[in-house]
Amino acid sequence: MFDFDMLGLSPDLNKALTRMGFSEPTPIQNQAIPLAMDGQDILGLAQTGTGKTLAFGLPLVEHLLAEPGRPAPRTAKALILAPTRELVNQIAEALRLLTQDTKLKVTTVVGGQSIGRQISVLSRGTDILVATPGRLIDLMTRGAVDLGQVRHLVLDEADQMLDLGFIHALRRIAPKLGTPRQTMLFSATMPKQMEELSRAYLTDPRRVQVSPPGKAADKITQSVHFLPKAEKPDRLREILSRDLDALTLVFSRTKHGAEKLMKGLVADGYNAASIHGNKSQGQRDRAIKAFRDGTVKVLVATDVAARGIDIPGVAYVINYDLPEVPDNYVHRIGRTARAGREGEAIAFCAPDEADLLHQIQKLMKMDVPVASGTSPLGERGDGGSRPSRGPRSGGGRPGAQPSGKPGGAQKRRRGPRRRAA
Known part of the structure; x- marks a missing residue:
């Protein structure tokens, strides 16, 4: 050295x-x-x-x-x-x-x-x-x-x-x-x-x-929630409301899905923006700058951002949709735990995404710990499941202390759902 x-x-x-x-x-x-x-x-x-x-x-x-x-x-x-x-x-x-x-x-x-x-x-x-x-x-x-x-x-x-x-x-x-x-x-x-x-x-x-291909950063706590696709919007809002001040990057599989998700969050009072291939370069640059500055707290993105955002302050990455290319999961969650910090990656897995999760786990040579729900393989998040590394001091979102029930024991301050002005 x-x-x-x-x-x-x-x-x-x-x-x-x-x-x-x-x-x-x-x-x-x-x-x-x-x-x-x-x-x-x-x-x-x-x-x-x-x-x-x-x-x-x-x-x-x-x-x-x-x-x-x-x-x-x-x-x-x-x-x-x-x-x-x-x-x-x-x-x-x-x-x-x-x-x-x-x-x-x-x-x-x-x-x-x-x-x-x-x-x-x-x-x-x-x-x-x-x-x-x-x-x-x-x-x-x-x-x-x-x-x-x-x-x-x-x-x-x-x-x-x-x-x-x-x-x-x-x-x-x-x-x-x-x-x-x-x-x-x-x-x-x-x-x-x-x-x-x-x-x-x-x-x-x-x-x-410096690290084997397909291996996530050591300081990222990972977890997965098994749930029906229709329950994803409510679970996302539940998680976001527990730490309204944290910078959170949410990944959607499609451009249309990212835009729809962002508009729904804004309508519910969350400070959100989006970047995807249908946005102009100026719009994408402004959204990233606002996210970097903290004036936007939630950035919804497609894989256009999986390798293009280097913001040390990103605390959480949420895979709202699992990527179809397993490598992209590693790149997505690498947006947190930057520059030696710790971070948390939370994945949602609907029944039709089970094979995608299997391919991701095969690539990483590890199972992503279950935070809630039951996987097709019979794994269950029941409060005893542990994340891939110990929880951070001060508690965290469901990935840090999993719970089988929405809004489990590790509750944080919930902010009011403000309607957008």
Whole structure:
């Protein structure tokens, strides 16, 4: 284990780390940063919330500070690809904090925003370009960006890029990049196609891994409620009312379902917002900002947010609908217990979702403790069921002290149901 001040970083970077409150690296940073500082290609396996952005961002910025000259028009020195607009914005925000005291420029290009404005910004060149693959292809096709000067490439959440069908875009982008270059690929899982991707993009990579793929963060208390689908709305409100001040992220399977659920919560007086694919980028950005600031307490989302929200204050994740892709459950609940904090993940499982839960438990190699109801396998939440780790001090929601009855023994302050103004 090293301290950041042992790396011999530039004064501006040391100043930025101090301002951001970083002193000791996380495990993924401890493994990846020294190798990346030496110019090695990196294959990193780690869940979201483990500090990956700094693991690749710190050595990337240090390398760019050592490179002379400003970027030429329509060029970039470094390219970071991420699967969603939210993740692109999150990465760029962290990098702008790192480069605040430098002359390095960070530029984002994503869908859902004015391509004309992006063409104008790129015409001046940039040091670090953070992009979604689809919009980057659009800009390349229009001749708005030349990637021949890129000497640093980062693929973040690469497995999700594959899931979303970006493999063809990656194959179009790769031949346009400059050589030689340093490439860092980070992924939460390692499917066969990911191995093929790493062989195509990386040269003699060093592999770093901090937790087995499919394993949830250690500080997340998990629980599941077995209940009919029709009872989900009432159970959600019961749980939310027990801690009205906590930041709670609620996952719905569909865009329509997320919007309907959010509107119902608002009508019942809960301070809620939603993000999903039918929202404009501006609407999504405003909702996330309000959630981050605490002016919105409940954010209802589809899997567009499963990897795109890094808010340390998220106390609870509720899987209102179980995801159809088991890996997404791990990514969803990883929105809590960020930056070393503790968090709680509560799942609702209707009878037609039993197989989805089975696949999730198979992936994690553990059973999610039953908080209430009876599973098809005969497990029952009867007050004696224990969560996957001990309850947090001060009590918690049903996942911390399960009860077979709604509104069990561990009651918290209930707020009035205020009608929206």
